[in-house]
Amino acid sequence: MPSCKAASGFEQAIAVMRPYRALLFDVFGTVVDWFGSVSAELRASGLALDPVAFTQAWRRGYGPAMQQVRSGELPWTNIDGLHRRILDGLLAENGLVPGRDLSEAQAADLNRAWHRLAPWPDSVDGITRLKRRFVVAPLSNGNVSLLVDLARHGGLPWDAIFSAELFGHYKPDPETYLGACRLLGLQPAQVLMVAAHPSDLRGAAAAGLATAYVPRPAEQGPGGMMEPWTAGEFDLVAHDFIDLASQLGA
Amino acid sequence: MPSCKAASGFEQAIAVMRPYRALLFDVFGTVVDWFGSVSAELRASGLALDPVAFTQAWRRGYGPAMQQVRSGELPWTNIDGLHRRILDGLLAENGLVPGRDLSEAQAADLNRAWHRLAPWPDSVDGITRLKRRFVVAPLSNGNVSLLVDLARHGGLPWDAIFSAELFGHYKPDPETYLGACRLLGLQPAQVLMVAAHPSDLRGAAAAGLATAYVPRPAEQGPGGMMEPWTAGEFDLVAHDFIDLASQLGA
Incomplete structure (x- = not known):
């Protein structure tokens, strides 16, 4: 926030809307197909x-x-x-x-x-917009070299790569969410976990992170099911990353 | 390398010149001023x-x-x-x-x-060229959040962020160099350490990595000294990252 001039009402509203400093993304199914x-x-x-x-x-x-x-x-x-x-x-x-x-x-x-998994059509544009205002990184159970390859393959503009492999624990163990927050130098409440899977978001919420649910109904292919969830359970719900960027003023 | 057609002599020469898959960069003094x-x-x-x-x-x-x-x-x-x-x-x-x-x-x-350290004038262009052919990442004693901030501040297009903090050891301890190779899924000989500091490169070489020395004579400011080194001691010597990219065919 500018320190030398008063924030406009609009800027104040946006600041309230986005108390987050970093966004962590689940990858398989959430970012890539x-x-x-x-x-x-x-x-x-x-x-x-x-x-x-x-x-x-x-x-x-x-x-x-x-x-x-x-x-x-x-x-x-x-x-x-x-x-x-x-x-x-x-x-x-x-x-x-x-x-x-x-x-x-x-x-x-x-x-x-x-x-070599392809990003969803909105992934690169949405993450690119979100990166203007927030640190953006995957927090995936995929290993680091896999996540690096996916980013290079799909042009995903991450600021860093966070993987279960760094913590010796798989999501939804709290060590993963808290480990990424620690490496970012942020409190869990300053970090928004973005995922297509309610179970992942519940793990993040239990560790104190904010949550954004972005359902990907096509994830599982023909006949695929989605995990059930409850309205109001997550801090944000967006239909894709472009919508998420708009909701966050990015 | 293409599997279904013979490599030209030029392609073969380039392949010999760059057996590396990833480049790791020291940051303080090497990438930023x-x-x-x-x-x-x-x-x-x-x-x-x-x-x-x-x-x-x-x-x-x-x-x-x-x-x-x-x-x-x-x-x-x-x-x-x-x-x-x-x-x-x-x-x-x-x-x-x-x-x-x-x-x-x-x-x-x-x-x-x-x-908030500024990159050297050749850093962004050189790393961008090198990224076309190699995985590029810092391997720094700086903590992860510091390296993320430097990348965002200077526009450094890293594929991942590797820090001593991930390994609980500072360079030149071998755990740092070997830890980054492990996370990349590469053998040490497939990884080129790039640094302005001979002592860092000697640590990398002792762990089995290849080495590229890029001296930065202005690093220390007025009256600053440079560490001594011996001709032939490192696999490559380049006067900046543009020169390094050219030497590596990137």
């Missing part, structure tokens, strides 16, 4: 599998795999490693044997489809 | 002190303060905290008492001069 990108790569792979069902099953394996890490059943394993474990299981279920039906190099490359 | 920026803020502060000598003494306190952390004499303290310890000592030496000669808010703001 994993379903569209991964299913397209599977379709192009020439492998004898159903791209839609395979993509959905791959993603469904992700929560339980992270839970195995969160519970201590598995030692710390980054998302690349978890994606590969799930991929190998799904290939086997489909009767596809690495070394026979596809090369190890092809399997490794397929696993890196998660490094 | 701390002397020019801090001395200008001190000059503008109206405080009764010699801006040149005060700036140089502030920076001279930095190495010993980090050494106190590295040796365990001090618990982990980020650079904001170390800068403030040194500032308070220097203010006292100059007979300036916070609360009497300057407000606590002014002292805190002065300490944040290190968040």
Whole structure:
């Protein structure tokens, strides 16, 4: 805020509307379209599998795999490693044997489809607008190198990269949200978590962060379901990042 | 490299010239001009002190303060905290008492001069060119929020922010260089450390990274000295980041 002149009524109203200093973004599904990108790569792979069902099953394996890490059943394993474990299981279920039906190099490359996910159409423009007024960074369970690759692939103009990998905990563990706030030198209430997933936002709210819900109804592909939520549960609800930028005066 | 067509001789030559995937940059003195920026803020502060000598003494306190952390004499303290310890000592030496000669808010703001350092004239253009071909990130002893502020202040287009703070060790401890390589998912030999300080590059080389020396003779201000080095000691020597980009075919 200017220190040497009085703020106008409009500026004051905007300042009240945006007490935040930084916005943290969930990435898979919130910023990027994993379903569209991964299913397209599977379709192009020439492998004898159903791209839609395979993509959905791959993603469904992700929560339980992270839970195995969160519970201590598995030692710390980054998302690349978890994606590969799930991929190998799904290939086997489909009767596809690495070394026979596809090369190890092809399997490794397929696993890196998660490094090449396309942003939603509003993501780059919305984050670019928000960056004018706020620090913008991902806070994702994806590992750092995956998030760097996604940013370079999609042109996401992040100020920093925050990942569960930095904290040795996966969201929604509080260590992730509080760790990002600490690295930013901010109080949790100065930080707005942006996500398409109510469960993620509830974890952020429990750690003291503000929350913005941006539903992405197409996230899961055909027949996909959305997590239930309650009106008034989150500080902000926006239908995309352009709308979020407008609501925040950015 | 393209997999489906033969590389031309020129492409092969460039590939040999740049086996690196990522470039890590020292920041204070290498990317930004701390002397020019801090001395200008001190000059503008109206405080009764010699801006040149005060700036140089502030920076001279930095190495010993980090050494106190590295040796365990001090618990982990980020650079904001170390800068403030040194500032308070220097203010006292100059007979300036916070609360009497300057407000606590002014002292805190002065300490944040290190968040507002201007890039060298070639920094933004050079890093922007290098980013086309390589992942580019700082690897600095500065804390994360300081590095984010510097990037936003100067328009530095980093892909990620790597700080000693993430590793609980200051450079030249090997944990810093190896930690950044691990987060990038790269072998140390795939990563080029860029710095104006031979001691930093020697730490990187000891950890297995490649090294690029970019001397910044004006770094220390009037009468400033440069660390000695030996011809042939580093993998690359460039006179600025534009020259570095050209040498790396970026």
